[in-house]
Amino acid sequence: MTPLADLITRRIAKTGPMTLADYMTDCLLHPAHGYYATRDPLGRQGDFTTAPEISQMFGELLGLCLAQSWLDQGAPDTFTLAEPGPGRGTLMADIWRATAGVPGFHAAAQIHLIEASPVLREVQGEALRGLPVTWADTVEALPEDRPLFLIANEFFDALPIRQFQRDGNGWREVVVALNEGALTLALTEPTPLADLQHRLADTEDGYIVETRAAATPLMAAINRRIARQGGAAVIIDYGDWRSHGDTFQALEDHAFADPLANPGNADLTAHVDFEALRHAAPDLTASALMPQGALLAALGIEARAARLAERLTGAALENHVKAFERLTQPQEMGTLFKALALVAPGSPLPPGFAPHVSPATPAPATPAPDAPTPDEPRS
Numbered sequence: 036m037t038p039l040a041d042l043i044t045r046r047i048a049k050t051g052p053m054t055l056a057d058y059m060t061d062c063l064l065h066p067a068h069g070y071y072a073t074r075d076p077l078g079r080q081g082d083f084t085t086a087p088e089i090s091q092m093f094g095e096l097l098g099l100c101l102a103q104s105w106l107d108q109g110a111p112d113t114f115t116l117a118e119p120g121p122g123r124g125t126l127m128a129d130i131w132r133a134t135a136g137v138p139g140f141h142a143a144a145q146i147h148l149i150e151a152s153p154v155l156r157e158v159q160g161e162a163l164r165g166l167p168v169t170w171a172d173t174v175e176a177l178p179e180d181r182p183l184f185l186i187a188n189e190f191f192d193a194l195p196i197r198q199f200q201r202d203g204n205g206w207r208e209v210v211v212a213l214n215e216g217a218l219t220l221a222l223t224e225p226t227p228l229a230d231l232q233h234r235l236a237d238t239e240d241g242y243i244v245e246t247r248a249a250a251t252p253l254m255a256a257i258n259r260r261i262a263r264q265g266g267a268a269v270i271i272d273y274g275d276w277r278s279h280g281d282t283f284q285a286l287e288d289h290a291f292a293d294p295l296a297n298p299g300n301a302d303l304t305a306h307v308d309f310e311a312l313r314h315a316a317p318d319l320t321a322s323a324l325m326p327q328g329a330l331l332a333a334l335g336i337e338a339r340a341a342r343l344a345e346r347l348t349g350a351a352l353e354n355h356v357k358a359f360e361r362l363t364q365p366q367e368m369g370t371l372f373k374a375l376a377l378v379a380p381g382s383p384l385p386p387g388f389a390p391h392v393s394p395a396t397p398a399p400a401t402p403a404p405d406a407p408t409p410d411e412p413r414s
Contacts, residue, residue, distance in 0.1 A: 063195075098134045100269065127159075320382070
């Protein structure tokens with residue numbers, strides 16, 4: 036039993052079952068034993084790998100996408116360039132390098148990283164040494180007096196969720212409880228929930244719906260800043276337009292694990308409900324929800340990959356090709372990961388993004404979670 040498992044077990048024994056949201060918060064952010072508070076989770080020595088760590092192409096193309104959006108909005112002379120959950124700082128480093136040739140962009144940009152982990156802040160500081168970086172604990176702490184250009188890659192998936200299982204016209208919440216002293220999942224008694232009334236139309240008995248209340252104030256903060264001052268938000272994560280079934284999962288040593296087995300020692304995530312994110316930013320114009328592979332293709336990843344390949348041979352070339360496939364192919368990250376852009380009304384969407392068209396209501400389904408963590412090295 037991990038130290039955090041002992042603390043959680045004693046808490047449940049004293050106060051009763053806890054929501055998945057409370058469990059995830061403790062597991063990820065407990066100041067002494069939380070997963071993100073105590074380690075660098077990325078790369079081969081960690082538990083998962085994100086797109087910026089796979090290839091520089093990801094950050095380069097998205098950096099130029101944001102820079103063009105800045106130009107399209109009149110190149111404001113001061114703006115916030117923000118990234119919540121910036122990992123090792125790799126994505127922002129690639130963005131900064133790729134935009135060095137955009138006149139005025141660096142002079143106008145003030146980098147703000149939203150990061151709670153002291154371990155990762157130190158790593159980010161090394162990766163971005165010499166750059167105009169400010170750290171903040173929350174999105175709400177970002178400046179409100181200037182345009183905001185924000186990129187969030189694999190940020191919202193780690194925010195805590197709650198799960199509800201349909202039972203007739205009511206819902207039973209999935210909670211973490213004790214069974215003979217061991218952590219287990221259990222269900223509360225069914226009750227009607229006004230916030231899930233709309234999901235009665237596309238679900239059946241036994242169907243799981245996930246909600247992510249922690250995302251709402253973050254999106255509201257983004258909404259307010261961009262609506263008033265301009266800018267753009269680009270959100271990339273694994274998920275879909277609407278919550279579909281049980282996607283709560285743990286990753287440990289680059290493999291799926293039991294989410295209740297080692298509290299504090301595994302990354303806990305769930306798929307992102309992009310519909311909910313969009314509804315939490317009602318004053319902004321949204322793009323269509325695009326598969327990551329399609330967005331990168333629209334931004335020119337094939338040409339960039341070919342250019343980089345000209346200088347590579349042997350194992351380096353092989354790894355480069357694998358990285359390209361990981362980022363773009365449907366059986367890899369190409370369709371599992373989605374991208375959404377948000378801008379102020381009247382502003383053009385960032386390059387590569389198509390206008391939003393309301394999707395048809397999906398049929399009930401419960402897909403198995405997919406691994407979002409390819410392990411190939413960067414090119």
